[in-house]
Amino acid sequence: MSFHLLVVCVSVFGFFSDVKSMRTLKNVAVKRGGSVTIPCSYEGQYKANPKFWCKGYKWNSCNIVAYANSSGSTSVIDRPAQNLFTVELNPVSESGMYWCAAEIGDKWQKDDRDNLYLTISQDPDVSVRESRVRGEEGGSVTVQCLYSAAYQKTQKQWCRFKDGQCNTVGTKTSQNSAVQFSDDGRRSFSVMMSGLKKCDAGWYWCSAGDLQVPVHISVDMATADSTRSCNKSSIEPVQFCIANN
Structure with a gap:
């Protein structure tokens, strides 16, 4: 009996999916009282899902600050055509952990999210x-x-x-x-x-x-054609040696 119960429990919890396709920066430096815009990207299947900005060290207890498309000191703008939304903070006053998230609204899945830390100081490093x-x-x-x-x-x-x-x-x-x-x-x-x-x-x-x-x-757009192709990104992984001081 105990063995069968264990199998059932494992099977049920296997349906839960911890979605983490959202992506943002990790540790952003900002001047106290200044402003910053944070980009948050998501997978195409979440274009129509509500996006929001949440504050708190732990995801399960974070407080929703603003939904898209909202305005105020925290402005969240969703751009579905780019699979991206931005969070504009103006002014910025408090360091801490924040979250970019897309609301899935499914009891079997957690909301799609990623976290970053805002390091606020009067004179950022x-x-x-x-x-x-x-x-x-x-x-x-x-x-x-x-x-x-x-x-x-x-x-x-x-x-x-x-x-x-x-x-x-x-x-x-x-x-x-x-x-x-x-x-x-x-x-x-x-x-x-x-x-x-x-x-x-x-x-x-x-x-x-x-x-x-x-x-x-x-x-x-320029009046004349440009010569460089878009097929190759201008950012390439290149490593440089730093001279010893």
């Missing part, structure tokens, strides 16, 4: 000059990422949110014709993306150590 940059097809854009002395010797990266591909930045300039780096080795590194195509538009992040800062790049 990692930041960017501009969090939204605009360029033109065939042209170039430059993003300047700043870091504190405490993060001087940590690994620096420039990554594309869409596919998670990253370039690791060193003190040398990248030889990648589409993405070039310059790191002063002290307080900032710059990323220049050239030969822009429409497909280069979207969310990226720059990071130093464990801290990330999201950056959105827009690409306007």
Whole structure:
């Protein structure tokens, strides 16, 4: 009798699915009182599901802050055509664990979600000059990422949110014709993306150590044709050696 009960229990609980296709950043640095926009991506089957932003260290006890499409100090905007929603916080005041989530509404499945930590400080260890940059097809854009002395010797990266591909930045300039780096080795590194195509538009992040800062790049249509193909991402996994100081 006990054996049969055990088999039934295992079979029933096997139906429960812990969905985790949602994806966002992991540890975002933000200036206290400033603003930040967080990208959250999800699988195509959840296009029609309600999206929301939740606050709390544990998923089971987090408090829903805002649903899409809402406005206020926390604004959640769903973009089903991109399988993406964004969360704009303005102003930002409190560090803590937060969650991007899609409501599934099924007793057999948990909501689709992913968590990130917001590290809020008056003088963030990692930041960017501009969090939204605009360029033109065939042209170039430059993003300047700043870091504190405490993060001087940590690994620096420039990554594309869409596919998670990253370039690791060193003190040398990248030889990648589409993405070039310059790191002063002290307080900032710059990323220049050239030969822009429409497909280069979207969310990226720059990071130093464990801290990330999201950056959105827009690409306007040019009057003349661009020469670089969209078949290959401008972000390629490239490793650079950091010179010993």
